[in-house]
Amino acid sequence: MNAKDTTVTTRPVTRQTFDEVLVPTYAPAAMVPVRGSGLDLWDQNGKHYLDFTSGIAVNSLGHCNPIVVEALTRQANTLWHLGNGYTNEPVLRLGLALTEATFADRAFFCNSGAEANEAALKLARKYAHAKFGPHKSRIVSCLQSFHGRTLFTVSVGGQSKYTEGFEPLPPSIDHIAYNDIEAARASITDDVCAVIVEPLQGEGGVVPGDKAYLQALRDLCDQTGAVLIFDEVQCGMGRTGDLFHYMTYGITPDVLTSAKALGNGYPVAAMLTTHELAATLGVGSHGTTYGGNPLAATVALTVLETINQPEFLARVKQAGDKLRGTMEKLIADYPQVFTLVRGAGLLLGMVVTDAWKGRSKDIQKAAEVNGLMVLIAGMDVLRLAPALIVSDEQIAEADRILRVSIDGLLKA
Numbered sequence: 001m002n003a004k005d006t007t008v009t010t011r012p013v014t015r016q017t018f019d020e021v022l023v024p025t026y027a028p029a030a031m032v033p034v035r036g037s038g039l040d041l042w043d044q045n046g047k048h049y050l051d052f053t054s055g056i057a058v059n060s061l062g063h064c065n066p067i068v069v070e071a072l073t074r075q076a077n078t079l080w081h082l083g084n085g086y087t088n089e090p091v092l093r094l095g096l097a098l099t100e101a102t103f104a105d106r107a108f109f110c111n112s113g114a115e116a117n118e119a120a121l122k123l124a125r126k127y128a129h130a131k132f133g134p135h136k137s138r139i140v141s142c143l144q145s146f147h148g149r150t151l152f153t154v155s156v157g158g159q160s161k162y163t164e165g166f167e168p169l170p171p172s173i174d175h176i177a178y179n180d181i182e183a184a185r186a187s188i189t190d191d192v193c194a195v196i197v198e199p200l201q202g203e204g205g206v207v208p209g210d211k212a213y214l215q216a217l218r219d220l221c222d223q224t225g226a227v228l229i230f231d232e233v234q235c236g237m238g239r240t241g242d243l244f245h246y247m248t249y250g251i252t253p254d255v256l257t258s259a260k261a262l263g264n265g266y267p268v269a270a271m272l273t274t275h276e277l278a279a280t281l282g283v284g285s286h287g288t289t290y291g292g293n294p295l296a297a298t299v300a301l302t303v304l305e306t307i308n309q310p311e312f313l314a315r316v317k318q319a320g321d322k323l324r325g326t327m328e329k330l331i332a333d334y335p336q337v338f339t340l341v342r343g344a345g346l347l348l349g350m351v352v353t354d355a356w357k358g359r360s361k362d363i364q365k366a367a368e369v370n371g372l373m374v375l376i377a378g379m380d381v382l383r384l385a386p387a388l389i390v391s392d393e394q395i396a397e398a399d400r401i402l403r404v405s406i407d408g409l410l411k412a
């Protein structure tokens, strides 16, 4: 029988199908997850995994969180999409909630972190051109940073391996060393329109920003009239124990971008800013079809209202301390494998020793075999980003599986 004779809805699909019909931009794991609940996940063979990835810091309330499912289902039976010729109640509520919860006066909604950063960078360019003139167009960003994969955001990101072959790249973008105040002073001059930084670098190895460094960026932007953009796509929305990480530092950006956990897995992103900057993007100057559609806005509002509660955020801090303490003990027991743990809240990176350089993926694969999903951040850092609802028991279980996995690798 020809495979085309059966409907694809019921035809078996496997990991092999990925290699046959999808553009090979990813190298997904051998197992295919089919069902999730909280931090539990099951693959096509019914094997169980404890998920310490939350879809790369996305499913912060866990898989299929009943509160989010209920809100999405209710909205799915009410109104899906309108287009930007009409506004809708969920997006108005989400705009109110985000501006009341943060420094921002205004929100722009889109569908991904890259798009939120694209909007932020375009806003900074247009604002500087209008206020100071076309000479003020340079963008300063940090080495090892990650800001998305559109041509503009990938060029602003500080990892050249992601731009190789895509030249010519947009001009007037400079990269400086992260946490290097002198480099920032030298680079942020009067021709700079925007400085973009992750307060905690995620993809670049889970590297926390120094408070003095972020303050220096704030001061330099104030002196030169550059717009300070905090990319909180990964570290925001409660991940570090504050609603947004700028609050931990007490340093306020001019523009903040959020995505990933904002929708708990439903594609939605936001660029938050002030009245003055927002006025730059007048009618017709920017937009996207799906931005802030009723489904996305309903989910994001539900996620925000769940996370932005003092008890919820206090528990994230407590769980983060628990996970960090547990990993510090693990590292003390395996000094030949790991040197230290760094990060904030429930976004932690375990840095491997020189002897284990380049082997974070081996640890990740061994953990998966034993039923624990973890992330890497480059080849030298194991990254842990469980859902924010992680229990102490689940932290203990992850510790147990990691130890079994490392023991296996050490014996091999």
Ligand SMILES: *Cc1c(COP(=O)(O)O)cnc(C)c1O
Pocket (backbone or CB within 6 Å): 111, 112, 113, 114, 115, 117, 146, 147, 148, 149, 198, 202, 203, 231, 232, 233, 234, 235, 259, 260
């Ligand atoms: C993931 C990420 C992005 C890109 O988000 P997408 O939704 O994949 O476009 C941008 N910035 C940071 C800090 C990220 O972690």
